[in-house]
Amino acid sequence: MLGNEAMAHGLLENGCRVAASYPGTPASEILSALARLRTEHGIAMHAEWAVNEKVAFEIAYTGSMTGLRTAVSMKQVGLNVASDPLMSAAYTGVKGGFLIISADDPGPYSSQTEQDSRLLAMMAKVPVLDPSTPAHARELIAAGYEISEIFEIPVMLRPTTRVCHACQDVSPREIPPFLREADFRKSPTRWAATPAFRYELHRRLNVKLAAIAGWPRTAPFRANPDAAGPRAVVASGVAAAHAREILSESGLWDRIPLYHVVQPYPLHSDFVFHLLNAYEEVLVLEETTGVIEMQLLDRRRVRGKLSGAVPEAGELLPEIVEGVLAKFAGIDGETSDAQVPERGGRRPTLCAGCSHRSSFYAIKKAAPEGIYPSDIGCYTLGLNLGGVDTVLCMGAAVSQAAGFYQAYRLAGKSVDIVATIGDSTFYHAGIPPLIDAVVQGARFVLVILDNSTTAMTGFQPTPATGKGAAGEPTGAVDMEALVRACGVGFCKVGVPSRLPEFIGLLKEAIAYSHEKGPAVVIAREPCVMDRSRADRLPRPGKVTITDDCDGCRYCTTQFECPALLYDEEGERVSIDGILCTGCGVCLHVCPLDAIRKAPPEGTSP
């Protein structure tokens, strides 16, 4: 079972009845699995892909106010979006158990930052649990719900990529009936507390935290109770799993006591006292920030990220743990200089036949000197073909386009600004900045790359899809109507693979933007990877390269389709017949017109 599936099982086994999420690697499969299991088991449960993490949080949180057990899941940067309700919900507390699953991505492998969600838990003053394996994550869901209901407090579960996307032999358990009905008890001084009451809520929150710092079920445990020595290791999450294996394989298992921390915040107060009394030196292994370390208040004896003993950035790979442990144990051993692998090899690229490639190529043709703000999704890979200049965070393409316009306007300069944003990202965070651009008269073109799915994270529905998390019918919004309702005067739809027409449409939009204000072009074409879409466009068919090719590499660098291969020896380009989807867009790309339609074949390869 994948870690994310194990967590979905854990949620259902513990009676979760409302779950909401926004897709993001490495957390996406939690809600997909929940929606699937709900349908398979016929459980009355609300599971939704929300428009963004803030909305998801508020829907799930409110369910817990009515006494139901609920959960919200997201990736760590999604928690930034949901941080506003998080801070406040810590004060107002919960009735039914409420879990916030925020998946961190040390590395980072699929994220803008390596931020540690546990720091936001500390800031909000909510307890956080650190699972080390898929099985452990599932167990901690029961512990989390227990704390949440006993102390009426939101509880965070903080898996990392290596928990979410690890697979382990975990067997499903019976899903017991969970008979609770929504029962909201009004209490305005709590649920609608004004600042005067918030002071009291804050005071109570501190009392809860002090009690949770003594809660037995989540206390740190000794992995090797028979070990004795003057130095101890404290570890949490996947780092604890690495440390356990390395200590037992390197012969240090009996010499270095290993404490496995399950609840990094609030750290158990007795444990802190014991640790600092019993050992000369303590090494802390955790990802990604020194959260446990900073709660151990003895700088002379505690080694970790803050002391410089453990790297402060990047994934804490087992090779690194091995080296740090060897040094801590005073062993010079051959393993202590274990090299940290560099990541190398082929970079990811937009798929062959992807309509985003056509869009970026068209944008470069229509505005060769332009500035290209972009956003978060598959289309970030437009970087490879020079169609993406900036990527900040969800929705920022729109506000950055406005920011560029305002900055250049002050200098009296007019530049073409063409921003790109995916459809799901537009709904998530692109609408408020578009309204702002209309109000401020910002002059740019926004291209909404509308493939009608959330492709990067595994084809979750968007608000326009009209389908829910398990494919059930839902309401749907109309993108064009929404754009116009924001006050945008130019909103036209084009098909990127019809390249000449699409370039013309972009030029029209750019001219409009310089005259009047923001213009929106909706680049609408289904994702080539989305097998659920029957409404694919007719395709012209496979292409071939004629002898006119002089190996200038224009197509492989400026269009960068993986089906166009440059042959170093022959100094010319060839077509990868397996990868080519026959979209025919490259027919318009070659400066020498050497890409032609292939003659019809008698047999398929």
Place this chain on the structure above:
Amino acid sequence: MNGEGSFASRGRQQIVVSGLGGQGVLFVTRLLAETAIRKGASVLTSETHGMAQRGGVVVSHLKVGDFSSPLVRASQADGLIVLSAENFSFHRRFLKTSGWAIVNAPPGSQGGGNMNVHAVDADGLAQESGNPRSVNLILLGYALSMPGAREEGGLLFCSPEDVEAALRRRLEAKDTLLAASLSALALGMKQGKR
């Protein structure tokens, strides 16, 4: 902990599968994981998801037996299955000195000196067989057919029959895909025995 005679105590194995997004690295890893579970072993795997799946480097770790960490450390892997030859140079560091590697490489490629490296033209075989997406199973079939030091007589913790059974379970409702997958596995095995 499992008892002394159990699979888990004698059958520990660490394997790294490396390739490019879309080649089926995940499929092979999960297939082997399911095979191990059916044999009663504990399994931990670690996968690559997200952006890298769009044609970039994808690597999976598979640990069969009693382990706690989901990642294979450098110089600890018993075996390496490489779906794309260009990955071999930076993933070979996972291999033990006594480890083996099965690498998809063009015809005429050489094995790696004194290391136990086998080059197989899985791209060519897949093309020839009319099933260009079967590189992953051809390589797995090859690995399964090689003689090795394991108690089972081969390189892997499992037999070809174990993997076939897992394939049948996994593709139960997909007859065409199952037939194609079984024939890709057999094609790989035939190469190995040659």
